[in-house]
Amino acid sequence: xxxxxxIVKMSEGLGKTCAIFFLTLLFAxxxxxxxxxxxxxxxxxxxxxxxxxxxxxxxxxxxxxLIAVTYGPYYLFGFSVSRNKLIPVVIAFTINYASxxxxxxxxxxxxxxxxxxxxxxxxxxxxMQTYFKIILPQVxxxxxxxxxxxxxxxxxxxxMAFTVSYQxxxxxxxxxxxxxxxxxxxxxxxxxxxxxNALVGFVMGRVEKRMSYYKI
Amino acid sequence: MTPICKRNIGISILLSFVTFGxxxxxxxxxxxxxxRTLKNDTSSCTGEMLCLxxxxxxxxxxxxxxxxxxxxxxxxxxxxxxxxEITYLLLGIFGLAIISMAIMQNDFNSLELKSASDKSRNVxxxxxxxxxxNIQKSFGDxxxxxxxxxxxxxxxxxxxxxxxxxxxxxxxxxCTFLETIDSGIIAYDGxxxxxxxxGMAVYSKDLNEFRHIFGLVFQNFNLFPHxxxxxxxxxxxxxxxxxxxxxxxxxxxxxxxxxxxxxxxxSYPCELSGGQQQxxxxxxxxxxxxxxxxxxxxxSALDPELTGEVLKVIKQxxxxxxxxxxxxxxxxxxxxxxxxxxxxxxxIIIEEGDPEEVFGNTQNERTKQFLQNYNNQ
Numbered sequence: 001x002x003x004x005x006x007i008v009k010m011s012e013g014l015g016k017t018c019a020i021f022f023l024t025l026l027f028a029x030x031x032x033x034x035x036x037x038x039x040x041x042x043x044x045x046x047x048x049x050x051x052x053x054x055x056x057x058x059x060x061x062x063x064x065x066l067i068a069v070t071y072g073p074y075y076l077f078g079f080s081v082s083r084n085k086l087i088p089v090v091i092a093f094t095i096n097y098a099s100x101x102x103x104x105x106x107x108x109x110x111x112x113x114x115x116x117x118x119x120x121x122x123x124x125x126x127x128m129q130t131y132f133k134i135i136l137p138q139v140x141x142x143x144x145x146x147x148x149x150x151x152x153x154x155x156x157x158x159x160m161a162f163t164v165s166y167q168x169x170x171x172x173x174x175x176x177x178x179x180x181x182x183x184x185x186x187x188x189x190x191x192x193x194x195x196x197n198a199l200v201g202f203v204m205g206r207v208e209k210r211m212s213y214y215k216i
Numbered sequence: 217m218t219p220i221c222k223r224n225i226g227i228s229i230l231l232s233f234v235t236f237g238x239x240x241x242x243x244x245x246x247x248x249x250x251x252r253t254l255k256n257d258t259s260s261c262t263g264e265m266l267c268l269x270x271x272x273x274x275x276x277x278x279x280x281x282x283x284x285x286x287x288x289x290x291x292x293x294x295x296x297x298x299x300x301e302i303t304y305l306l307l308g309i310f311g312l313a314i315i316s317m318a319i320m321q322n323d324f325n326s327l328e329l330k331s332a333s334d335k336s337r338n339v340x341x342x343x344x345x346x347x348x349x350n351i352q353k354s355f356g357d358x359x360x361x362x363x364x365x366x367x368x369x370x371x372x373x374x375x376x377x378x379x380x381x382x383x384x385x386x387x388x389x390x391c392t393f394l395e396t397i398d399s400g401i402i403a404y405d406g407x408x409x410x411x412x413x414x415g416m417a418v419y420s421k422d423l424n425e426f427r428h429i430f431g432l433v434f435q436n437f438n439l440f441p442h443x444x445x446x447x448x449x450x451x452x453x454x455x456x457x458x459x460x461x462x463x464x465x466x467x468x469x470x471x472x473x474x475x476x477x478x479x480x481x482x483s484y485p486c487e488l489s490g491g492q493q494q495x496x497x498x499x500x501x502x503x504x505x506x507x508x509x510x511x512x513x514x515x516s517a518l519d520p521e522l523t524g525e526v527l528k529v530i531k532q533x534x535x536x537x538x539x540x541x542x543x544x545x546x547x548x549x550x551x552x553x554x555x556x557x558x559x560x561x562x563x564i565i566i567e568e569g570d571p572e573e574v575f576g577n578t579q580n581e582r583t584k585q586f587l588q589n590y591n592n593q
Contacts, residue, residue: 115434
């Protein structure tokens with residue numbers, strides 16, 4: 001198998017890698033915000049539930065969560081394992097990354113000065129308006145660097161999907177490496193991930209630059 | 217490998233979670249509502265607390281018994297029976313009954329301002345823009361405000377002076393609902409915003425109506441850093457009071473023009489000096505067209521050089537007969553600008569009167585001592 005062949009084969013899985021990546025971002029960021037706000041709830045039980053969620057999902061390996069979400073429904077409820085593994089994989093990634101995003105997001109919320117809330121309250125803003133117009137834009141700006149960090153990790157973590165043999169790029173690469181007893185697919189995978197992350201870094205850098213029109 | 221348990225049991229676990237979820241949301245809603253209107257009153261939540269604990273237990277018990285049952289049933293005919301549906305139904309009815317009972321109980325327990333005693337109505341002076349009577353406030357063991365009463369009439373400038381920790385700022389924060397009072401009465405324009413029922417402070421349900429009456433200028437400005445100066449001013453009138461955007465823009469530009477800030481309209485707060493930022497925050501408060509303006513040590517966070525421009529603006533407002541309450545450490549300024557001076561110490565009003573009287577020849581020992589200390593510095 002030539003190098004070109006390997007690259008072509010592996011890029012067929014790239015679509016699935018991208019699917020995991022974008023779908024996870026799409027769902028995990030809002031879910032993380034929800035978890036973070038539940039964690040800050042005045043109601044202790046809700047806050048404890050959110051805390052437990054974060055603690056469990058951060059404290060167990062992603063690999064285990066992938067297996068649990070993919071095969072758990074069969075053992076617990078007798079549902080058949082779905083043929084399309086994208087759904088369980090995205091669910092597992094989403095719940096896992098939501099817990100990290102929640103903590104990042106909380107750090108941003110905690111760093112907001114109380115004065116901003118007070119100023120908004122005195123001006124008569126409702127809670128929703130305060131949150132979406134005053135707090136959220138500033139929080140996003142504050143957490144952007146650590147968010148970039150997490151997103152870069154997510155790109156690399158998509159390779160975990162091989163544990164449930166979801167046919168994404170790394171899984172294909174591993175199969176080729178096994179059948180051809182070759183190290184080349186791993187090198188190709190490394191290059192793929194690096195390029196992907198360089199792109200992510202570039203885009204996030206642009207976003208950061210666009211948001212830094214004011215000082216905090 | 218066969219599944220550990222049957223599908224029905226999985227569904228019942230899900231049902232338990234959903235029931236939990238509904239109660240959590242309902243509970244959270246109650247809590248937020250109660251904190252807004254009833255201070256420190258958790259007694260009315262007992263019913264909900266009970267149902268919160270009971271229903272999941274009931275669910276779990278049902279799940280336990282049912283689970284055993286279902287296994288046998290499965291062995292017999294391998295499908296769910298009518299008994300299942302009936303149990304679900306009963307569970308639902310039980311849950312609904314508890315929720316409605318909780319709502320009813322909550323309604324009976326909620327205290328309405330309508331039931332405010334006639335006594336408090338008499339205390340409120342309908343001529344004053346702000347009248348405050350018998351306010352008490354403590355943070356834990358620290359009794360910050362002990363029985364404060366005062367009025368602010370229309371067009372009057374009242375300065376509040378006193379040593380640090382005397383409760384001046386807390387008083388202002390209580391008047392602007394940033395802190396909740398423990399007991400007492402706060403009224404704006406003769407309408408009661410906070411009252412005391414059975415020794416407990418009760419706030420009006422539409423506090424936002426009252427928030428349009430006053431404006432507050434903070435010690436550290438608290439401008440919104442991600443908005444331009446103009447947007448800082450315009451956003452609240454447009455999105456809170458739902459006024460016309462162009463009309464508001466014209467008004468705001470006129471205000472900025474008046475304050476010599478028109479050239480800064482499109483700047484961000486971080487590009488302005490401290491004095492300019494404080495002037496912008498005054499203008500932001502004015503854009504809401506408040507009847508009364510509170511100042512919480514407006515010059516304390518500024519360089520001595522920059523205090524002048526802010527004080528000039530306040531003087532200008534005083535000349536325009538703006539009603540103002542100013543907490544300040546600038547004694548000279550307070551003497552010049554105010555119609556009345558209130559001297560506070562350790563949570564009580566020690567002296568209240570004409571500025572010349574208080575600063576010039578006070579008869580009160582504590583005031584004398586404070587002013588002497590101040591002059592010596």
